[in-house]
Amino acid sequence: MAITLVEAQKNVQDDLQMGVIDEFRKSSYILDNITFDDAVSPTGGGATLTYGYTRLNTQPTATFRAVNSEYVPSTVSKEKHTCELKVFGGAFEIDRIIAGMGGIVSEVDLQMTQKIKAARALFNDTFINGDSASDENAFDGLDSAVTGSTTEFSLDSTLDMSTAALIEANYVTFMFYLDKFLKKLDGTPSFIAGNTDFISVIQLCAKLAGKYNETKDSWGQQVETYNGIRLVDMGAKAGSNDDVIATNVTTGISSLYFGRLGLDGLHGVSMAGQAPVKSWLPDFSTAGAVKTGEVEMVAAIALKASKAAGKFTNVKIK
Numbered sequence: 639m640a641i642t643l644v645e646a647q648k649n650v651q652d653d654l655q656m657g658v659i660d661e662f663r664k665s666s667y668i669l670d671n672i673t674f675d676d677a678v679s680p681t682g683g684g685a686t687l688t689y690g691y692t693r694l695n696t697q698p699t700a701t702f703r704a705v706n707s708e709y710v711p712s713t714v715s716k717e718k719h720t721c722e723l724k725v726f727g728g729a730f731e732i733d734r735i736i737a738g739m740g741g742i743v744s745e746v747d748l749q750m751t752q753k754i755k756a757a758r759a760l761f762n763d764t765f766i767n768g769d770s771a772s773d774e775n776a777f778d779g780l781d782s783a784v785t786g787s788t789t790e791f792s793l794d795s796t797l798d799m800s801t802a803a804l805i806e807a808n809y810v811t812f813m814f815y816l817d818k819f820l821k822k823l824d825g826t827p828s829f830i831a832g833n834t835d836f837i838s839v840i841q842l843c844a845k846l847a848g849k850y851n852e853t854k855d856s857w858g859q860q861v862e863t864y865n866g867i868r869l870v871d872m873g874a875k876a877g878s879n880d881d882v883i884a885t886n887v888t889t890g891i892s893s894l895y896f897g898r899l900g901l902d903g904l905h906g907v908s909m910a911g912q913a914p915v916k917s918w919l920p921d922f923s924t925a926g927a928v929k930t931g932e933v934e935m936v937a938a939i940a941l942k943a944s945k946a947a948g949k950f951t952n953v954k955i956k
Contacts, residue, residue: 640673640901646913658917658933661754664857667829667870668765669758672899674906674914674937678723687723687936689907692716694943719940722770723907724777726760727934728753734922734929746920746931753933754917759876765939766831766872766882766895777938780895780904780947789896789948791819798954799839800890809843816950817865820896824903824945827896831870833881835955836892840864890956896948903946907938 647659663670678689696715703709730749737746768779784790797812798804805812820827830840841862844850849865862869872882885892897904908914914937920929941947 640675640905641908642671642673643669643915646674646915650913654919655913655915655917658750658754659913659915661751662758662915662935665859665873666758666762667868668831669761671828672904672906672939673901674908675901675940676908676910676912676914678907679910687909688720689723689938689940690718690720691940691942693719693941694945721777721907721938721940723909723936723938724764724775725934725936726764726775727757727932729930729932731928731930732920733927734920735927737920737922737929750917750919750931750933753931756876757933757935759873759882761935761937762872763875763882768939779939780897780941781949783941784895784944784947784949787944787948789822789945791815791822791948791950793952796889796891796952796954800954800956802842805839805842806846809846812839812953813843813847813849819948819950820867822945823896823898823948824943825898827867827946827948828899828904829868829870829897830864831872831883831895831897833883833885833892834871834873835885836883836894836953837862837869837871839953839955840869840894885956890954891952892955893949893951894953896950898943898946900946902942904939904941907940909936912936 643659643663647656650656650659678687694714694716698714699712701709730753732745732749764776764779766779767781768776769782770776770778793815797808799808799812841850844864851863853861855861874880875882883893883895899905915935917933918931920931922929
């Protein structure tokens with residue numbers, strides 16, 4: 639069965655859990671739109687949370703044939719992949735005296751909201767940069783999946799888009815290569831992800847070319863698109879001001895990431911029959927002065943088709 643966080647929320651009866659899922663969805667296009675295949679059941683006493691799938695590496699072909707002749711057989715190439723679901727989130731402690739003080743902002747609500755914000759930022763970071771080889775507790779992200787693939791595209795020479803004047807001078811060249819790259823994917827991507835500076839560059843390019851559009855989403859937040867493709871600022875890493883998608887401090891070069899969300903493209907993976915997001919409030923009904931609250935998510939991402947995601951780089955934005 640496949641679910642989104644919106645659908646998972648409908649199956650939750652607790653108002654707290656509904657609110658927590660809402661907070662995960664807010665300000666994260668990926669979490670609000672990605673589909674989770676909730677197909678993983680713990681094995682080995684719960685120690686293994688493995689999701690196996692087949693990734694298509696080539697596109698299907700079709701040909702003409704002459705009468706009384708046979709088609710030349712051809713098959714798409716594929717390879718087996720696995721991903722491991724990982725557990726992440728955080729906890730906070732609060733004294734029952736502080737929790738009972740009330741006021742304009744409940745300390746429990748504040749701590750829970752901030753912990754969700756951090757977990758959401760960690761998901762965004764891992765969605766792009768996750769590498770289980772360097773951190774065994776993290777799931778593999780988009781960069782690991784596309785590095786070295788046919789949809790990792792680097793301009794032959796660095797294109798300088800670091801000032802408004804250079805953007806105006808070079809935006810046609812930039813858009814030529816960007817649109818050329820987009821045609822290499824297996825369909826229109828659901829998003830173009832970058833850091834704040836790179837998204838600002840695309841916004842100006844789109845405005846200059848008449849390919850910019852702006853609307854509001856269900857949260858009342860601004861939605862910006864390039865030629866109909868959602869522009870997503872991946873924000874900062876949890877607990878810091880460092881961009882999820884970094885800009886090289888020496889060269890000023892940064893990258894863009896693309897993904898077509900769907901069970902046949904790029905999707906999330908979660909545990910069978912369980913909402914991907916859970917939370918626990920401090921229980922002040924029992925003895926003990928200091929209580930713990932927690933928020934947690936169990937997830938990974940899977941790329942079913944290599945051409946459903948990509949990376950575009952070698953553009954100077956600073």
